Amino acid sequence: MTAPAGTVGTVYLIHFDRPxxxxxxxxxxxxxxxxxxxxxAAGRGARLLAVVQAAGIGWRLARTWPGTRSRERQIKKQGGASRFCPLCGVRPHAT
Structure with a gap:
């Protein structure tokens, strides 16, 4: 989705039922x-999720943060999304 730079939206983390x-x-x-x-869910989002769905792998929303696209990039650059995932046993810090 295209939005002006600095637009605050939702950064979200999706957990796959299996890798x-x-x-x-x-x-x-x-x-x-x-x-x-x-x-x-309809297969019209990100290519990775369409491929995961086609492979018969389920997924669910694991966590959200308020933030901009810059925050999304920051989280991605940190790597290791499982470090942020409560479904992987991580307990998020209160913000």
């Missing part, structure tokens, strides 16, 4: 989380 090759999570950003999750 797909190297990936066990997907991190994204949107201004409309419900619509974006519906797009992912």
């Amino acid at each position: 797909y090759r190297h990936a066990a999570h997907y991190t994204g950003w949107t201004v409309d989380l419900d619509t974006r999750l519906a797009e992912h």
Whole structure:
């Protein structure tokens, strides 16, 4: 979704029921989380989620943060999404 730079939306973390090759999570950003999750569920979202779905792997929303696309990039650059995932046993810090 295209939005002006600095727009605050939702950064979200999706947890896969089992890994797909190297990936066990997907991190994204949107201004409309419900619509974006519906797009992912319909196979019209990110390519990785479409491939995961085609492989018969389920997924679920694990965590959200308020933030900009810059925050999404920051989280992705830190790597190791499982470090942020409460479904992997991580307890998020209160913000």
